[in-house]
Amino acid sequence: MVKFSKSTTIIHTVDVIFYKQRGFHAIIWFENERFVRRRGLGMITIKDIAEMANVSRSTVSRVLNNSGYVSEDARKRVEQVIKDTGYVPSTNAKALRTKKSKVIGVILPTIQTETPSRIVTGLGRELSKHGYQILLANTDHQKEKEMEYLQVLKIHQVDGIVLLATNTDKKLIEAIKKLNIPVVVVGQEVEGLLCVTYDDYQSARELTKYFIDKGHRKIAFIGVDESDRAVGYERKRGYLDEMAANGLSVEQSWVQKGVFNIHSGYEAMQKILETNNKPTATLAVTDRLAIGAMSYLREVGFNIPTDMAISGIGNSEMSQHLNPPLTTIDYENEKAGEEVAKQLLASMDSQQVAKKIVMDYRLIIRESV
């Protein structure tokens, strides 16, 4: 309990106490075994703690940061007052002085798809263990907002930035480097920056190999624009390389391009089936594209996997509930998010240079192939 000096005047024994000492006074009340300063009187500051514990602000700060010399006696008193009042130091004042905000900025194109939301979940889980918070900068797919948010994050003095980018714009990267704030880029490789990426090439290749092992020779591919290096370019390269490595040819009409939604997969499959030389399997670079493709296949009476085998990538929640359940690649995004946090924290206190982390993946075999 707080020890009151002689000058403390108790007005109401149970719940309201007028506390006066060394010029400081405030109305505090008793509740849940702790003293709380009355709302509206402004927040409780280090000065108040110092006065209540009969020490200087310096000493309170030393206790708070566990630095410098503090006698056992003073420490005890300060800690007791802090406990009694529920005091927590203002992060703004702290940030102003130390230039460390305990906030990490996250720039992402959307949180409405599973990959980013899983990554952010993992990221937040790990960051919160170390007392960091996430400042969200959702560009909502508007590229011009990326730059804007970069500025916003800077002025909020974030200690680090996580960039979930799809298309890594040169200008943006330059701007990021100039900020001189530790950054981790997730999902895309960027020269000169710390990146946590997925093995898009290998996973697509392994998936293709799985089709081949299952006896398929004519394998189609539903991709996305190659300006997305990871999803568009690397996955396609994995597919093409594995086909070539097995001496399998690829008809032009088998390789279709969509965007990131279900309907796009539907249309792509429609185009794939327009050929006379029909493939027996299709690799879609996202589960949503695969779902759309399956939807079309069902519509035209194709049986999956006998008439057409299909796989996605991403292990969406829905994938296991499809009919048939979808074979796909699990990138363990939450784990990746945690890894991103670890890397970022590490690079924050050790001026670590650029480094590439490639995450593992798992082939999830279900009944669609």
Next chain:
Amino acid sequence: MVKFSKSTTIIHTVDVIFYKQRGFHAIIWFENERFVRRRGLGMITIKDIAEMANVSRSTVSRVLNNSGYVSEDARKRVEQVIKDTGYVPSTNAKALRTKKSKVIGVILPTIQTETPSRIVTGLGRELSKHGYQILLANTDHQKEKEMEYLQVLKIHQVDGIVLLATNTDKKLIEAIKKLNIPVVVVGQEVEGLLCVTYDDYQSARELTKYFIDKGHRKIAFIGVDESDRAVGYERKRGYLDEMAANGLSVEQSWVQKGVFNIHSGYEAMQKILETNNKPTATLAVTDRLAIGAMSYLREVGFNIPTDMAISGIGNSEMSQHLNPPLTTIDYENEKAGEEVAKQLLASMDSQQVAKKIVMDYRLIIRESV
């Protein structure tokens, strides 16, 4: 362009300039038509701007905040320097002084489901229009973290809090009220707080009525635990009331309870079909439950909607791609998020009291009923 005084010494004409005036000096360089202070020299402050524009910090502040008297001449100079340097005031210093951080805290149980991620998207969209950022506090379904995050948000001096709660704990509500920070609760009604809710009762009722209008008399219901007032209790009440209003009886086995995932809907439907008095329609309180239920129906060879009609609630992205496309309720979560932002901003500058906003909903008729 910055005007240099006589004492400015140009060392390198093109890219490095040594700028000295009234005691201030720094190395700046020319790039993209603007002067940038060298990295590592620390951030550029209002003091620098003041010195470059030959005015006092007070004047710069007045320009920045568009307050007090500033001559046209001085304003022009300051604005030019700000533009040239790309200066933006530190939000921490500002927050420390003004107690306004331009940050809104959002506490949510997860961002991995569509409802919260859509709400946050809408919220962020509207907030960013007014220069606010979102500080994310994802409890990851751990109730004990709610309180913890409340403290975190407080010490970060957030200007407002948005609570996306499923179960509104008394203690949490009390703690929120005590913080004395404007709050908006989304999706659940809480006494004494500003709430933006959905019309769970009416929408469930209308959906039930739709089944009845379609000729169904024996209608089953897949709900969730009633501790979730909105989804568990209100939607169930809407269903029961509409059934009663039409003189339709409800068999106990028709009313099942699940949790918020797909598999749970599968199991619920399994239980529903164990009865001899089989219903001809089922209302599931979320799309995911409906998807699971459909999955079971397909497995046991039921045709939808002829053998069993089914509907969900929530208008998930997947719902329109199901076979058959799912009849559901659209709550327009993004719009709700925007409304939340508007309400919060309004309550922030007008000490508005508690108020209930009930959002509209749309019945989305597809082929599953």
Next chain:
DNA sequence: CCTTTTTAGGGAATCGATTCCACATGAGGG
């Protein structure tokens, strides 16, 4: 032409922490 009022802008305090520096003890070494 003198007084009021408006306009302009600088100085200094302030917000809530951290941190450097100076000073005061007390213990130990010679």
Next chain:
DNA sequence: CCCTCATGTGGAATCGATTCCCTAAAAAGG
């Protein structure tokens, strides 16, 4: 007994803004 050194603590400057207060000049009014 004096000197050094480890320990403990307070004072004051600082971080980067805002804002109150005060002074000065210009404009308006009589």
